[in-house]
Amino acid sequence: MTRRIVLALLALTVVLVAAAAVPLGLSITQREHLAFRDKAQAATRVIAASAEEYLSDRAPADEMNADLAAAAKAGDCAAVYDMNGRLVASTPCQAAQAPELAAETLTGREPEPPETDGRLLAAEPVGTFRQPDGAVVLARSAAPLNARIAVTWAWTGLVAVAGIAASALVSVRLARWVNRPLTTLDTAAHKLGEGRLGERAVVDSGPPEVRRLAATFNTMAARTENLIHGHQAVIADVSHQLRTPLAALRLRLDLLATAAPESAPELLASAQEEVARLSRLVDGLLAVARAEQTVxxxxxxxxxxxxxxxxxxxxxxxxxxxxxxxxxxxxxxxxxxxxxxxxxxxxxxxxxxxxxxxxxxxxxxxxxxxxxxxxxxxxxxxxxxxxxxxxxxxxxxxxxxxxxxxxxxxxxxxxxxxxxxxxxxxxxxxxxxxxxxxxxxxxxxxxx
CATH class of the missing domain: 3.30.565.10 (Histidine kinase-like ATPase, C-terminal domain)
Structure with a gap:
């Protein structure tokens, strides 16, 4: 019974933990991806704003170059294209040079940022979407994102394992708490069935329902013991009480068999008195038995x-x-x-x-x-x-x-x-x- 309780509670715990941990992990992962893309898009817009001044307003390229330098320092790769798709400026790393993505952005469409070689690409038009003056492509490494997601799943798994372990410990203790008094009750019932009328169950441990069951068993055992002892006492009393009139009746019948004819009526009357006494005794015993069995x-x-x-x-x-x-x-x-x-x-x-x-x-x-x-x-x-x-x-x-x-x-x-x-x-x-x-x-x- 202990094993069944433990396995049932563990199975229930695993199902509940899985139902809670997996959706939670997926939700956190999705949120991390969205946050990572939003930050990459924001960094791309910063460079696009300075590039617009250079490409549209013919301002000096100093601010655009400064933004590209800041992006490179942050670990990003960025490239600026003019409205004809020619590369205007870029960071020292070449990961952001994606003319196909820039050309798609110049057509006025907002492409879905792809992820290649462990980097997320973000594209932003310079100016308006309908008539862009150029395009900015930024490549950001997904390693920090993957590290955070791995940590999230590791903590989720650790919490799930800890919950299952705690559930296993509680299940074992609960199963023993329930099963131990039931085992002692089963042992007591077995001994009582073998004839040990003084056997009683323990009533000071286990759930309240099990304690009440043990108390009820003890009451039943006590009544059974009293009933059996009472029947034994009745048999002993009846045997003792019947012995005297039976002995007297036998003596009078023996005397009647050998007595003289003139004393026969007196002996016969005495024998009849003993028979009447026996009859009263038996009637009384029947009345007692009937009274004791009546509810x-x-x-x-x-x-x-x-x-x-x-x-x-x-x-x-x-x-x-x-x-x-x-x-x-x-x-x-x-x-x-x-x-x-x-x-x-x-x-x-x-x-x-x-x-x-x-x-x-x-x-x-x-x-x-x-x-x-x-x-x-x-x-x-x-x-x-x-x-x-x-x-x-x-x-x-x-x-x-x-x-x-x-x-x-x-x-x-x-x-x-x-x-x-x-x-x-x-x-x-x-x-x-x-x-x-x-x-x-x-x-x-x-x-x-």
């Missing part, structure tokens, strides 16, 4: 209506056990919960409370509005739980002294937290256990 889609739920409905459903069970089941709901606004989640939560809490409270006890459900939430409390005056038991009550099989499967509070905790709420266990004043649920308001979920 709730919040809907508006009326707490007072659900509480009243569950009180009606559990009232016969409470009356059968001699327990007073009451409610006091003062929160009418809807909360945001998955469909049926609050019913399942209250069913689990009421089942636990009715199992824990002795005959004549009381179970109360109340709800009040608090800041941004509706607080629902399920209170009983049973034996309660120790602080140590409350600390692990939401874990699977967290309470070894539970009469049921020990999974009810784990299901409740999962359902509440998955919906964005909170759950806590407190001691009821006077004794007992209070389960406190804070459920988010529905309008809070809908606010952008």
């Amino acid at each position: 709730p889609r919040p809907v508006p739920v009326r707490v007072d209506e659900v509480v009243a409905d569950r009180i009606t459903a559990w009232e016969p069970v409470a009356q059968e056990r001699g327990i007073h089941l009451t409610s006091n709901s003062r929160a009418a606004g809807p909360v945001a919960l998955g469909k049926g989640d609050l019913e399942q939560v209250l069913d689990n809490l009421l089942a636990n409370a009715l199992d824990a409270v002795p005959d004549g006890g009381t179970v109360t459900i109340d709800s009040t509005s608090v800041a941004g939430a509706v607080r629902v409390r399920v209170m009983d005056d049973g034996p309660g739980m120790t602080p140590e038991a409350r600390a692990v009550a939401f874990h699977r099989f967290g309470n070894p002294k539970a009469r049921g499967s020990g999974l009810g509070l784990a299901i409740v905790h999962r359902l509440i937290t998955a919906n964005g709420g909170t759950i806590a266990l407190e001691e009821t004043p006077g004794g007992g256990l209070t389960v406190v649920l804070d459920l988010p308001w529905w309008h809070d979920r809908r606010t952008p």
Whole structure:
């Protein structure tokens, strides 16, 4: 990947430099040529002006000779022709003696200055173009022009090479900056795929997008690790929890096979109790798995209506056990919960409370509005739980002294937290256990 990035950036740089440097060099070269010709033409006009006084006005040739001497001193060659094309005067060098160019100028045309033997020839009529009295031809060496053009192209090429070299350096550093964290991320993903669940990617180098990708990978890896460890813990817990009722069931069946006929009904009843216990345990595990795999889609739920409905459903069970089941709901606004989640939560809490409270006890459900939430409390005056038991009550099989499967509070905790709420266990004043649920308001979920 580093090589591809470097080559791509270098190719782009070469194209951009060529697109900028070549037109610039050509433009400077053209401008130098024009400036050189304009200066040669200006020098020719100076000599033509003094020659006009000599040829047209019959003035002395001193000024014309002086201009020719100045041209020779500057390195130019010049020659003056009369209207018949005869050579009148010239510099010591003979490079400017071009009768053909002078004859063309005498016809009234302005010829394009040619370049011969490394010299640029410029021609200018003496007097007017239509009726010239003579012609001046000047030859100027193009060596200085060629030297300046060569220097211009050399600097242009040097700047282009420097730009390409700088681009190569920046491209290498950029490619490494991008590629190094991606390489470490690829290595981490490979190790994670091999089973090294603790492997994580580096998130403190590279572009922000790569850092976010590495952070997302680390989050995924952490969740994968927790999920696998959680499944391993579930398997261990299930194996441990199933071992006891299975052993008891096997013992009772063995006794039933060898027992006397009169004790067979009692042993059969005990075996049926163990089967029922196993059934409850399996149902609880299925409920936990279902709750952990569910992603709730919040809907508006009326707490007072659900509480009243569950009180009606559990009232016969409470009356059968001699327990007073009451409610006091003062929160009418809807909360945001998955469909049926609050019913399942209250069913689990009421089942636990009715199992824990002795005959004549009381179970109360109340709800009040608090800041941004509706607080629902399920209170009983049973034996309660120790602080140590409350600390692990939401874990699977967290309470070894539970009469049921020990999974009810784990299901409740999962359902509440998955919906964005909170759950806590407190001691009821006077004794007992209070389960406190804070459920988010529905309008809070809908606010952008």
